[in-house]
Amino acid sequence: MLDALLEPWREPILRDALLEVVFVGLACGALGVWVVLLGRSYSAESLAHGMFPGLVVAALLGVPLVLGGAVGLIVAALAIAAGARLRSLGSNTAVAVVITSLLGIGTVFALSADSPPGLQNLLFGDVLATSPSDLALAAALAAAALIGSWLAYPYLLTYAFDPSAARSLGARPRVAEAAFALLLTAAVLVGVQALGNLLVVAALIGPAVAARTFTRRVPPLIAAASALGVACGVGGLYLSYYADVAAGAAIAGLLVTTAAIAALAKARLPTSDI
Amino acid sequence: MIDARGLAIGYRGGPTVLTDVTFSVMPGERVGVLGPNGGGKTTLMRALLGELESRAGTFTIEGRQGTVPQTERSRLDYPVSALDVVLMGALGRGPWWRRPGRAERALAQAALERVGLEDRARETFGELSGGQRQRVLVARALMQDADIVLFDEPFTGLDTPSAARLTALIDALAAEGRSVLVSTHDVGQARAWDHVLCLNGRMIEFGPPEHVLTETVLAETYEHAVIRIPDGWPRGVTQSAGASARA
Numbered sequence: 001m002l003d004a005l006l007e008p009w010r011e012p013i014l015r016d017a018l019l020e021v022v023f024v025g026l027a028c029g030a031l032g033v034w035v036v037l038l039g040r041s042y043s044a045e046s047l048a049h050g051m052f053p054g055l056v057v058a059a060l061l062g063v064p065l066v067l068g069g070a071v072g073l074i075v076a077a078l079a080i081a082a083g084a085r086l087r088s089l090g091s092n093t094a095v096a097v098v099i100t101s102l103l104g105i106g107t108v109f110a111l112s113a114d115s116p117p118g119l120q121n122l123l124f125g126d127v128l129a130t131s132p133s134d135l136a137l138a139a140a141l142a143a144a145a146l147i148g149s150w151l152a153y154p155y156l157l158t159y160a161f162d163p164s165a166a167r168s169l170g171a172r173p174r175v176a177e178a179a180f181a182l183l184l185t186a187a188v189l190v191g192v193q194a195l196g197n198l199l200v201v202a203a204l205i206g207p208a209v210a211a212r213t214f215t216r217r218v219p220p221l222i223a224a225a226s227a228l229g230v231a232c233g234v235g236g237l238y239l240s241y242y243a244d245v246a247a248g249a250a251i252a253g254l255l256v257t258t259a260a261i262a263a264l265a266k267a268r269l270p271t272s273d274i
Numbered sequence: 275m276i277d278a279r280g281l282a283i284g285y286r287g288g289p290t291v292l293t294d295v296t297f298s299v300m301p302g303e304r305v306g307v308l309g310p311n312g313g314g315k316t317t318l319m320r321a322l323l324g325e326l327e328s329r330a331g332t333f334t335i336e337g338r339q340g341t342v343p344q345t346e347r348s349r350l351d352y353p354v355s356a357l358d359v360v361l362m363g364a365l366g367r368g369p370w371w372r373r374p375g376r377a378e379r380a381l382a383q384a385a386l387e388r389v390g391l392e393d394r395a396r397e398t399f400g401e402l403s404g405g406q407r408q409r410v411l412v413a414r415a416l417m418q419d420a421d422i423v424l425f426d427e428p429f430t431g432l433d434t435p436s437a438a439r440l441t442a443l444i445d446a447l448a449a450e451g452r453s454v455l456v457s458t459h460d461v462g463q464a465r466a467w468d469h470v471l472c473l474n475g476r477m478i479e480f481g482p483p484e485h486v487l488t489e490t491v492l493a494e495t496y497e498h499a500v501i502r503i504p505d506g507w508p509r510g511v512t513q514s515a516g517a518s519a520r521a
Contacts, residue, residue: 037352037353151371153373154361154362154365154373154374155365157354157358157362158362158365160349160352161349161352161354161359161362162343162348162349162362164320164323164325164341164343164347165323165341165343167323167324167325168323168324168339168340168341168418169362169363169365169366169414169418170365170366171362171365212353215353216353216398217353217354217355217358218353218354218358221353
């Protein structure tokens with residue numbers, strides 16, 4: 001049994017992948033809690049999709065993905081702001097139109113026959129193709145997301161609980177929103193390498209939704225979501241190794257399954273038991 | 275201290291919803307804000323909190339503001355304890371990166387004791403009763419050491435003992451020299467305070483209750499939909515659709 005547990009980690013590729021999923025689990029698990037508490041699941045998904053063309057262009061030009069993601073987000077934000085000003089669209093429809101268009105444009109680039117190999121990994125991820133520089137970047141971004149979350153904690157806690165009173169309490173809504181967007185961007189960039197642009201939302205939402213069912217305070221919720229994120233990442237790698245399935249899909253599958261089981265368990269238990 | 279002169283307020287991209295508001299609240303004064311639903315009470319509160327900008331006129335606020343919002347709008351599913359909520363009032367006390375420590379926790383516990391909830395500190399906010407949630411939010415304003423405390427319809431949904439306890443707390447806050455602004459539908463309650471501000475899309479009247487709470491002013495404030503209820507009826511059971519008031 002112990003041998004079976006240790007066997008995958010004898011491969012250097014899987015050891016790197018293990019580190020990568022730990023970074024993803026910690027960063028996305030912690031930030032996912034704020035995504036759920038602020039009710040921003042759709043925004044988080046839009047953010048991930050909106051930065052996609054920027055990521056593709058960055059990969060094509062050989063510049064850091066962070067830079068591409070940031071530029072992609074600025075372009076998406078400007079396009080959404082412009083679309084929202086059109087009376088025939090409105091803000092919600094503008095988000096949907098702009099994000100879908102950007103995802104489509106990015107996909108055309110990524111899946112083009114002339115594109116260098118590996119670009120499609122930005123869509124579905126390839127945690128087994130993690131390079132040392134990818135790992136270093138993921139570690140730095142995860143550290144930034146976690147330290148930033150710790151610093152922003154009282155402000156996000158106050159803003160998410162009582163947006164109307166936040167300003168008078170010293171948690172300026174615009175600053176809280178900007179901090180949340182920055183931290184979420186860092187977490188998404190960590191997750192894109194492992195799970196890709198389409199599956200990264202599972203790492204954000206799944207652990208937080210599952211942990212929400214058995215925790216009653218935010219600090220344990222963050223700890224539990226991060227732990228579940230890491231556990232599903234490690235479990236996904238085992239699944240991939242022994243069942244010979246794609247690692248990203250296995251991790252995403254475990255994440256959503258965990259969330260679904262937790263939600264079902266909560267629905268079946270009396271409220272006082274949770 | 276609050277001093278407003280010819281204030282006009284509107285929402286971004288929308289029409290002006292409140293005009294010609296001129297009033298002042300000095301330290302230690304309790305001011306009741308009356309008006310029908312949609313009359314501008316919450317809009318005024320949001321402007322005083324800096325959420326909405328004035329479109330005309332000026333207003334000066336001197337002192338730290340605390341707010342006690344309607345608990346019906348609170349997030350009851352939010353995973354925080356009563357103590358966590360009170361500690362939110364400590365945010366502005368130190369450098370932005372410093373987390374509340376033992377000293378702030380002791381102050382928060384003392385604030386909960388002040389509102390009679392010291393034994394509920396660890397309970398989840400959403401599992402407390404409406405009156406208890408109101409008092410937790412008052413404790414949060416105490417934690418802020420707010421000079422001005424804004425209550426947005428705090429008596430809505432409270433039973434008689436809870437309403438009496440809240441009234442006593444409001445009186446105590448004013449006795450400490452804090453300015454207290456309370457939006458309410460309860461005309462009888464407002465009669466006991468220092469000033470009354472009547473709103474209905476504009477300021478109808480402002481002044482001492484004996485001058486403001488006349489049939490003419492109330493009829494204009496509530497557009498003639500005033501229900502007269504005999505003395506002795508229970509408090510807090512009269513409101514619906516924002517067009518009725520105790521007179």
